[in-house]
Amino acid sequence: MADETIRILYLGPGGGDTHDASSTEQQSRAARAYGAEFVQYSGHSEGELIEALKDADCAINQGHDFEPSMFVHMGNNGRCKGLVSFGHGYDGMDLESASVNGVVLSNTASFGTEEVSNQTMMLFLVCARKFVLHDKLVKAGQWTRQYLPPMGHIAGQTFGIVGLGNIGRAVARKAQAFGLNVIAFDPYRSSWDAKEYGVEIVPTLKEVAERSDYVSPHVFLDEGTYHMFSDDFFKAMKPTAYFINCSRGPVVDEPALIRALQNGEIAGAGLDVFEQEPVDPDNPLLKMDNVGVTNHYASYSEVAWERANTQLGEEAVRIADGYWPMSLINPDVKHHSPARQDPISWEVMMANR
Numbered sequence: 001m002a003d004e005t006i007r008i009l010y011l012g013p014g015g016g017d018t019h020d021a022s023s024t025e026q027q028s029r030a031a032r033a034y035g036a037e038f039v040q041y042s043g044h045s046e047g048e049l050i051e052a053l054k055d056a057d058c059a060i061n062q063g064h065d066f067e068p069s070m071f072v073h074m075g076n077n078g079r080c081k082g083l084v085s086f087g088h089g090y091d092g093m094d095l096e097s098a099s100v101n102g103v104v105l106s107n108t109a110s111f112g113t114e115e116v117s118n119q120t121m122m123l124f125l126v127c128a129r130k131f132v133l134h135d136k137l138v139k140a141g142q143w144t145r146q147y148l149p150p151m152g153h154i155a156g157q158t159f160g161i162v163g164l165g166n167i168g169r170a171v172a173r174k175a176q177a178f179g180l181n182v183i184a185f186d187p188y189r190s191s192w193d194a195k196e197y198g199v200e201i202v203p204t205l206k207e208v209a210e211r212s213d214y215v216s217p218h219v220f221l222d223e224g225t226y227h228m229f230s231d232d233f234f235k236a237m238k239p240t241a242y243f244i245n246c247s248r249g250p251v252v253d254e255p256a257l258i259r260a261l262q263n264g265e266i267a268g269a270g271l272d273v274f275e276q277e278p279v280d281p282d283n284p285l286l287k288m289d290n291v292g293v294t295n296h297y298a299s300y301s302e303v304a305w306e307r308a309n310t311q312l313g314e315e316a317v318r319i320a321d322g323y324w325p326m327s328l329i330n331p332d333v334k335h336h337s338p339a340r341q342d343p344i345s346w347e348v349m350m351a352n353r
Contacts, residue, residue: 007055086309161175164197242268323342
């Protein structure tokens with residue numbers, strides 16, 4: 001890239017996103033510090049996006065409806081070599097298509113680990129201490145403890161985690177601080193991995209359902225995890241158990257969850273995400289006293305989002321300048337892409353530029 005200026009293309013959400021201006025400023029600051037040009041995409045059609053990609057070395061996707069068909073115009077087939085996305089997951093990304101076309105994909109995998117794990121534990125306490133019901137009673141002027149519902153003793157109960165990645169491990173650490181026994185299902189983790197975190201790995205998803213007093217998934221959304229939690233799972237849970245979800249809404253078969261709650265198959269739920277967002281105001285989950293909800297903000301704090309936006313800019317520059325990103329989400333691309341340099345810290349990149 002020594003003979004031409006690196007160009008980073010920003011694909012934003014549009015629609016007046018309240019974080020958009022500060023997000024692009026943080027991302028562009030990193031890119032421009034490296035001497036790169038930062039360009040905001042303003043088109044609306046597929047053809048306009050194809051033309052914009054022809055003049056960029058890497059793209060940043062933060063809420064844009066990016067179609068996988070665009071990959072055929074990138075990587076080995078065009079100037080734009082990669083796409084960096086905001087967030088932990090890669091919803092809607094066709095990893096195979098990106099890889100075979102030589103498109104390098106990255107995301108901000110670890111930026112909100114503490115925030116999401118904190119939100120998980122907050123919703124756990126909302127469930128365990130029956131916060132929604134008591135908040136409603138107090139606000140209705142009912143200051144009575146004569147008819148308190150049954151309430152479990154947290155220490156010694158079992159907390160089941162599905163997915164022992166960065167967030168899952170952080171949740172395990174925090175759950176243990178409450179005296180909870182932590183079990184986990186993750187087909188990619190061994191019992192040796194679990195020993196490091198003080199977690200018992202169980203062999204099946206069903207065992208998590210059967211043994212846990214609280215279940216919390218921390219998985220990506222893909223074909224294998226879509227509706228991972230449905231009727232069979234909820235029927236296997238204890239009637240005194242709670243389901244907590246701060247990962248992705250569609251990993252849960254929401255009608256099945258509603259049925260389980262209405263039929264008393266589980267005791268309640270704590271939800272930061274829904275299958276359809278924004279959630280329908282008439283969704284039965286919003287009417288239940290045993291369900292605590294938040295509006296998909298688990299990853300948010302000013303510090304975390306600033307870190308994520310800075311990481312987006314840095315990763316885009318790495319890819320544009322011939323390095324592998326720190327967070328590569330499609331490693332198979334290495335079989336289809338020209339050789340790249342190993343990832344290095346931003347400080348070293350700035351010193352070497």
